[in-house]
Amino acid sequence: MTKDVGGEKGSFSGKDYQDPPPEPLFDATELGRWSFYRALIAEFIATLLFLYVTVMTVIGYKSQTDPTLNPDQCAGVGVLGIAWAFGGMIFILVYCTAGISGGHINPAVTFGLLLARKVTLVRAVMYMVAQCLGAICGVALVKSFQSSYYTRYGGGANGLSHGYSIGTGVAAEIIGTFVLVYTVFSATDPKRSARDSHVPVLAPLPIGFAVFIVHLATIPITGTGINPARSLGAAIIYNKDQAWDHHWIFWVGPFAGAALAAFYHQFVLRAGAVKALGSFRSQSHV
DSSP: OEEEOSSSSOEEESOSSOOOOOOOSOOGGGGGOHHHHHHHHHHHHHHHHHHHHHHHHHHHHHHHTOTTTOSOTTOSOHHHHHHHHHHHHHHHHHHHHTTTTOOOOSHHHHHHHHHTTSSOHHHHHHHHHHHHHHHHHHHHHHHHHSTTTTTTTGGGOOOOOTTOOHHHHHHHHHHHHHHHHHHHHHHTOHHHHHHTTTSOOOTHHHHHHHHHHHHHHHHHHHSOOOOHHHHHHHHHHHOOHHHHTTTTHHHHHHHHHHHHHHHIIIIIISOHHHHHHHHHHHHHTO
16 A cells, blocks of 8 residues: 655655565575574574573572471572573573574474464474574583482473363463463564654563563463473483473473464464455456
8 A cells, every 4th residue: 555645756655664575485595504504503502591591590499498408498589580580581592692593492482483484494493403402402501510409309391280180281381382472473573663663672571571471370380381492401301201291281382372373463463364365356356
């Protein structure tokens, strides 16, 4: 749609923002670019650091509140501190890597962006591999530094808490990941950047805060996954039955939540389906 500005002054677009074109599903040329491998390194290191700091925080908290070692059950950072560790690290790492790789640090986020055609299939798959490898290495560092406590306190592995059904665990992971991926889409929306340019919004801040809030709600249920790489890394290094019993929840839930968030943002809020139908109708009348 255009607006006419005077007779001879031509026209200009009435749209005050520009949507980036959708990425192709396959783009093998990415494999020949150094920027692609630089992004993979950034995702690997970011996920490594994320798992190292957060799992170290979890192990430290459990050791500080062990009644056999410390009678003061109020010692340590508490659940609030654990949630801050996860949310704060995401804020820091997304801020540091957004300009290099997009700062995904989570296969569920990458999957949601793939469905929205923000990344190619090649990039999405390689990001997920780098994220999972980084998570494994990050937890391995924790185990090497906290060898006396790591296995004793569960290795930071996710699991379904006693008293909760599998359905509740899956639902908690779906909703938690929906909140995160929906926030990612909203914080990076070019339309928001244009319309709210007078209100500077640092995108990593709401993303990190979303992770913090979701952890507060979900830690009692599943320990909070919402990141398959985080769950996989802890499960592989800890490698006990309780870490694998319901491990599928931490893949199915986050991927389903990411898919729902992508659909909701792209086709409901941004009216992607309506725009596509309108474009099809206009072309059919040409």
